[in-house]
Amino acid sequence: MAAIVVLTNAPDGVVARRIADVLIERRLAACVNLLAECVSVYRWQGAVETATEVPMLIKTRSELYAEVEAAIRALHPYELPEIIALPVERGCPDFLRWIHTQTVTEQAE
Numbered sequence: 001m002a003a004i005v006v007l008t009n010a011p012d013g014v015v016a017r018r019i020a021d022v023l024i025e026r027r028l029a030a031c032v033n034l035l036a037e038c039v040s041v042y043r044w045q046g047a048v049e050t051a052t053e054v055p056m057l058i059k060t061r062s063e064l065y066a067e068v069e070a071a072i073r074a075l076h077p078y079e080l081p082e083i084i085a086l087p088v089e090r091g092c093p094d095f096l097r098w099i100h101t102q103t104v105t106e107q108a109e
Contacts, residue, residue, distance in 0.1 A: 001100045002062040003088035008072055008081055009040060009053035016054040019075045023058060028068050030102035033057040061103050062087070 006029075010016035013034065020032035035055040042049055060068055062085070069083050088096070 001096070003091065003096050003099050004060060004062045004065060004085045005088060006058040006060060006065070006068055006072075007084045007086065008056045008058070008076070009038075010056060011051065011053060011077060013037075013054055015075070015077060016056055019056065019072055020058075022071055022075060023060075023068065026067075026071065027103050027105050028064050028071060029058045029060045030099040031059045059099050061100060064103060 008019070010019060016034045020029075020034060023029040023032055033056065035057065037052050037054055040051050040053050042051075058068060065085050072081060072083055
């Protein structure tokens with residue numbers, strides 16, 4: 001069982017909460033942290049843009065990445081949402097087990 005942290009940004013708290021709720025409800029994530037709004041500066045279609053966004057940290061298992069990405073894409077209003085997965089190299093063993101148990105469906109348990 002390999003844990004990952006998926007990073008994404010939502011345009012506002014309403015969208016962020018909807019994505020978080022769906023990921024938790026479907027057991028695709030053990031925990032989703034919705035962080036304080038930030039300002040993102042980026043280049044999009046040849047122009048420099050600035051947007052206020054809500055960063056999200058999603059704790060899950062690497063085996064679920066494709067489903068997590070699909071859920072974010074389905075719920076996200078951006079044409080190209082940031083979705084990046086980072087491997088968890090080390091962590092508290094009890095917490096890593098908790099991620100696993102929270103992302104296993106009842107049918108698989």
